[in-house]
Amino acid sequence: MEVDSQEEYNKRRPVMCKFPYSGVTINPDGHFVPCCNAPHVNLGHLSKVESLKKFINSHEQGMLRDKFNKSEWPSACRVCKTRREEGKPALMDHMADKYIDWSDKNFIADNYDVKYLEFTPSNACNASCSTCGSKFSSKWVTLDQEAVRQGLEYRNPTWESRATGTNYSMSEQDYEKILEVIPTVKFLMLKGGEPLADKRNIKLLEKIRDEKIDCKVNMITNLSMMNDKILDLMKAIPQFHMSVSMDGLYEQYNWIRSTDFDNVVGKLNKWYMATGKAVNVLTTMSIYNFFNMEEQIKYFTRMESVSMMKLLLTAHPTYITPHMIPQHMIDELNTKHAQSIWCTKHPKLERNKNLLNFTSWETTSPDRFKENKSRVLSWMNFVNKQRGFNIEDHVPELNKVKTYYEKF
Numbered sequence: 001m002e003v004d005s006q007e008e009y010n011k012r013r014p015v016m017c018k019f020p021y022s023g024v025t026i027n028p029d030g031h032f033v034p035c036c037n038a039p040h041v042n043l044g045h046l047s048k049v050e051s052l053k054k055f056i057n058s059h060e061q062g063m064l065r066d067k068f069n070k071s072e073w074p075s076a077c078r079v080c081k082t083r084r085e086e087g088k089p090a091l092m093d094h095m096a097d098k099y100i101d102w103s104d105k106n107f108i109a110d111n112y113d114v115k116y117l118e119f120t121p122s123n124a125c126n127a128s129c130s131t132c133g134s135k136f137s138s139k140w141v142t143l144d145q146e147a148v149r150q151g152l153e154y155r156n157p158t159w160e161s162r163a164t165g166t167n168y169s170m171s172e173q174d175y176e177k178i179l180e181v182i183p184t185v186k187f188l189m190l191k192g193g194e195p196l197a198d199k200r201n202i203k204l205l206e207k208i209r210d211e212k213i214d215c216k217v218n219m220i221t222n223l224s225m226m227n228d229k230i231l232d233l234m235k236a237i238p239q240f241h242m243s244v245s246m247d248g249l250y251e252q253y254n255w256i257r258s259t260d261f262d263n264v265v266g267k268l269n270k271w272y273m274a275t276g277k278a279v280n281v282l283t284t285m286s287i288y289n290f291f292n293m294e295e296q297i298k299y300f301t302r303m304e305s306v307s308m309m310k311l312l313l314t315a316h317p318t319y320i321t322p323h324m325i326p327q328h329m330i331d332e333l334n335t336k337h338a339q340s341i342w343c344t345k346h347p348k349l350e351r352n353k354n355l356l357n358f359t360s361w362e363t364t365s366p367d368r369f370k371e372n373k374s375r376v377l378s379w380m381n382f383v384n385k386q387r388g389f390n391i392e393d394h395v396p397e398l399n400k401v402k403t404y405y406e407k408f
């Protein structure tokens with residue numbers, strides 16, 4: 001059956017994901033993964049393939065297509081499967097829909113082009129977000145080593161975790177493979193690390209501007225490194241858009257993300273004044289910002305320079321997830337959010353299903369809840385020391401969480 005529009009496609013909601021048919025996702029350590037929802041599923045390494053075109057048509061990515069062709073879930077796609085089963089939108093439901101034409105023809109080709117590319121050339125980053133680790137940020141490499149020295153064994157380097165303990169930077173030869181495929185790419189997702197912390201991303205943007213490459217670019221950035229020269233470059237690319245990571249407000253943001261809230265909000269407004277393009281705000285919900293989500297939604301959705309605010313959920317690392325908030329506190333928050341027009345109906349708010357009817361692992365996964373309590377506390381203490389001030393002073397509900405853990 002021919003499916004003409006995205007709307008029609010979504011109505012059908014088959015067990016079918018568009019990523020393996022058009023997309024290549026490369027982690028900041030050079031590994032291919034199915035998508036950003038499956039960052040620990042290793043499909044190979046950029047240094048081992050001849051080209052991205054060869055990779056997308058290879059057995060490794062083909063295994064995912066084989067499963068979807070039979071309407072079966074690949075084991076790698078556990079997160080999307082669970083989301084669909086819970087009746088919530090999954091990542092597979094939103095892939096570059098406006099920029100890649102979709103019909104059933106996309107699923108039966110003999111040969112696939114890379115139309116969607118998500119990558120960063122290194123883990124270079126200027127920030128040390130409390131929700132992150134050395135796999136995604138060079139700033140975390142020495143901090144993770146320090147955490148292990150202080151007895152936080154869960155920050156020991158492993159490939160699957162956020163704490164890999166080493167830096168990675170793509171070789172020039174591998175970077176050429178990226179440049180080679182750019183002409184077929186219709187949607188380029190530049191992610192971090194922090195994209196503006198690696199000069200090769202600036203060169204890539206210059207190439208797209210100078211050669212007038214017809215490609216939508218979405219950059220996920222903390223924006224703190226934007227200067228006038230970079231602003232002018234981004235402004236000169238017609239299909240350039242930004243998603244800015246903003247987790248929290250004021251000092252709460254400064255603690256969670258390590259960069260400066262006022263500086264970033266100022267740059268966000270400056271970009272809007274210069275280009276008229278509003279940005280998406282991405283808010284990763286964690287135990288540190290879950291208590292005042294309504295306040296954050298009010299703040300960001302009121303900004304003219306923000307077109308959309310997306311709420312992202314973290315289940316990993318397990319010691320920063322809001323699932324570690326005790327059940328009775330989650331119950332109160334669920335009631336508050338259900339009664340709030342800001343949380344339920346605001347037209348600028350996306351993925352609010354991640355916020356509503358939230359669950360606590362105290363009820364849904366009691367063993368995990370018990371196991372993780374000490375990590376929640378030790379991690380908060382570790383980051384408090386790094387920042388030189390305490391998150392509990394800005395999110396007092398965390399003191400109640402601590403008291404409850406002691407009695408639990």
Ligand code: SF4
Pocket residue numbers: 017018019020034035036037038076077078079080090091092
């Ligand atoms: S089904 Fe989900 S997890 Fe699997 S490749 Fe698609 S978006 Fe990624």
